[in-house]
Amino acid sequence: MTKRSFDQFFKNPRHWREDLVAVGGDFSVDRLLYAYTHGIFPWSEDPIRWYCLDPRAIFDIHRVHFSKTVLRKVRQKKFRISFNEAFPIVMQACSYREKDNTWITPGFIDGYLELHKKGWAHSVEVWNAENVLVGGVYGVAIGKFFAGESMFSFESDAGKIGLFHLFAKLKESNFELFDTQQLNHVTWQLGAYEIPKLSYLDRLERAIKDMVPWVIPLSHD
Template identity: 85%
Template sequence: MTKRSYDQFFKNPRTWREDLVAVGGDFTVDRLLYAYTHGIFPWSEDPIRWYCLDPRAIFDLNRVHFSKTVLRKIRQKKFRITYNEAFPIVMEGCAYREKENTWITPGFHAGYLQLHKLGWAHSVEVWNADHVLVGGVYGVAIGKFFAGESMFSFESDAGKIALYHLFAKLRESSFELFDTQQLNHVTWQLGAYEIPKLTYLDRLEHAVSDMTPWIIPPSHD
């Protein structure tokens, strides 16, 4: 599809008053990149529903709050941290729920794996001393914009430790905007807050003005 076709498929978030901006389509890379650069994200499959929320929840990368317990675990270096070594497995970890369904269905896996292969989606992995993946986070990076999609913990605080290292890498790369879509108890505790949709879209437009994939800086520790 052309940009004009996507313009016709999605309602314009700047003028459309509802959160739901489209139903249908697919998880192709072109459609996902168009959506993210216009403040839109998918939230279900069969059918695919696309949203642009008002208000929108974001993080200020310089004002994230981690508990003393999490910071102590990071200082102790009990976990090994990697980047983009196990993206599909991180998605599987984020999708796992013992007693409920999740929005990360097979279509999401396939679409975001293609984004990852082309350099647009990234993961942070947390491994314990037994070389078992116990936590992680993944999301989409375009220019200086990062959309945090989901995180998981199979050991206490492992997901937050992944998020801590992700934030550090984003600051190192001078990212301007971290989207967490909607507030929940965990993100609120970490310092996420809401801004009006139009403010978000203005900041997003600037952050993706140089639309390039993110090359994660190497670690030096």
């Protein structure tokens, strides 16, 4: 589809008052990129529902609040941290819930895997001493904008340790905006906060001015 077609498919979030801006479509790379660069994200698969929330939850990349316990575990370096080493496995792990289903269904995984192959989606992996994946985070990076999608922990604090290293790389790369979509207890504790939709869209527009994939800085450890 062309940009004009996407303009017709999605309601313009700057003028549309509802959170739901479209229903249907697919998880193609072009559609996902259009959505994220216009403040829109998918939240279900059957049918696909596309949202632009008001208010919007974000992180200040330089003011994330990690607990003393998490920071101590980071300093101890008991976990191996990698980037983009196991993207589909991280998504599968994020989709797992012991008692309920999540919005990360097979269509999401297939679509975001293609986004990853094109360099727009990234994962952080946390491995224990036995080289077992115990935590991780994934999201979408465009220009100086990062959309955090989901996080998982199979060991205490493992996901937050991955998030700590993600924020460190984003700061190193001078990222300007981290979208976490909607506040929950975990993101609120970490320092996420809400801003009006129009303020978010203004900040997004500045962050994606140079629409290029993220080249993750190499580790200096």
